[in-house]
Amino acid sequence: QPHAPPLAAVPLGAVVTVTLQVHTPDEISSLTVEDWLPAGLEALDPNLDNFDGGSGGSGGGGGAPWPWWVCGWWRCSSFARETHKDRVRYFAAWVAAGTHTLSYEAIAATRGDFV
Secondary structure, rough: OOOOOOOOOOOOOOOEEEEEEEOOOEEEEEEEEEEEEEEEEEEOOOOOOOOOOOOOOOOOOOOOOOHHHHHHOOOOOEEEEEEEEOEEEEEEEEEEEEEEEEEEEEEEOOOOOOO
16 A cells, blocks of 8 residues: 655656555445645656656556456446646546555645745
8 A cells, every 4th residue: 555654845847756555445436536736745656758657547537448357347446636736636427445555746836835
């Protein structure tokens, strides 16, 4: 499980990877995960030229699709991603029980001290 301590400082122009983990004991439908970025960071959009990598997470949204033996034969957890300057939103019509990892990249776009 990816885990790192909070960052004390990020140099202007540096790219950071934000990782979210969603755990559900049961399968669920119509899931929305919205992550608001802290002041000074802007999310990089994988659909634009400013994007250099990252992963949409388990089952899609930028990562490789899961093989059928992981998904099951009839449906698979798949996340669609919507990127805004101040937040990233993931949608899934159906999510299997378990832990799902979503990630995106953000750039330090504003100089300053933020609390």
